Amino acid sequence: MGSRGVLSARMATVIQPVIENAPSPEKNARKYPGALVVVEGIDGSGKSTQLYLLKRWLEIHGYRIHFTEWNSSPLVKSATRRGKQRKLLTPTTFSLLHAADFADRCERQILPLLHGGYLVLADRYIYTAFARDAARGCSPHWLRNLYSFAPIPDVTFYFRAPLDVAVNRIVAGRPKLKYYEAGMDLGISLDRAESFRIFQERILNNYDQMIESDKFVLMDGTIPVNRLQKLMRQIVRERVDMAQFAPKKK
């Protein structure tokens, strides 16, 4: 795990073959000069470390980039915190609050930056909600509609590590798993570690089902960090017109 630790947590989850949704104006017609690269995967899959290294590489070379994280909008934070602390959230309201948070980031950060010609790097994106909230029992169809305002990424890296590897990375480094993080609200098990494991497994299965439908680039989270990073940089170069974001030559 990178210096940022395992990130806050959220778990991934579920999902289903994609239902093509009603066309949403923002999404289908790409009308912006920027590009969006996202990483997805369950906790402990190595995605944040890899995105961090990608970001460092781009920063060091002076590219026009912006990094954004799931679940980080200050506007919605107090509500999310209250809901989590007091365990007030149902699968539906949990999902909606995260969607509101994402919408704030999307409308005030991601979309303006894409329109302004930035390369935007996102640590987790809408697929996190699809996988995780469906693992909680939300309707996949409803979730797809809920997030249909989000721009579709140019590249979605899906970091996949075997469940045991990923879960052990998290459990070893974290004294106490949080209530929602461990999926305790689902009543799967009274043991947090056990609940976490089962919840992550559901999420992993849901991610797996999106690989084709959402054109994930599958990344093996068990290969050495530097080799994986090399591969990631290569794919980004292939898929994204990097010249567009390169520093202007004097």
Next chain:
Amino acid sequence: MTDQKPENAASNGQPAKSPKKRARKSQSKRGEKANGAAGPAASRFYGTPMPGVTVEELSGSLIVIEGTDGSGRSTQISLLTEWLESEGFAVQTMGLRRSFLVGEDIDALLAENAVTRMTLALMYGTDFFDQLERRILPALRSGLVVLADRYIFTLIARSAVRGIGRDYLHGLYEMALRPDLTFWLDVKPEVAFDREFKKAHSISYWESGRDLSLSNDLFQSFIRYQSMVRKEFEYLSKRHEFLEIDGERSVAEVNGSLRKRIAQHLGIRGTHYRPSNALAHLWR
């Protein structure tokens, strides 16, 4: 925008409600299961039912009063509550921004004017579903009459005039419960303006849709915004079979129309009602 997804649409041909059946059921809950299972689950929800909800156990009634600012909703709800209680019905109310989860957060967002349309729409959605799951569904399970001071329709209309797709919005609320009765108290924007001004002695930022930059003249802005919302209501009224009520008539007249229809639904025989002293000031 058209109804592409029939499961989202209210217009998918369910003979939606069977009011009389349920009215009787709410009075004697037991022993009427055969009669009371009023139809497929889908008929009480627009689309996918809320996870974990058994439709048959929802023995209460959901009555929605919709209408723009200044249409007299809250007044009517106070009066209806008193009337229903005097008739022996327990009443639960709901309204916008009243959830424990995010009600105050939305107030704060509105006060800052910093929030964008999609975030606001989803915060209102959170507020709605929190109330639905924690207040409305439990009340309906207990056989109460729920009076909703606005419902998903206001939320859909407000977001729609801000350019969010109607299909998107109907999809967002597909797990909402279909009301037994939805009244629309319709008033012209000019009348709403007079009433709102009388009440608050000023016109608020959001009520006049100032975020849409319609006009710097607040009166013009209010009228244009409320007209846009009203237009959305006309569309929603057809799609969701609203019971339209002329909200410009006197409080007593409007209340009479509401009581008549509600009495029919709940199986109340007489509709005679005079407000108590506590509410007499509303009766004009």
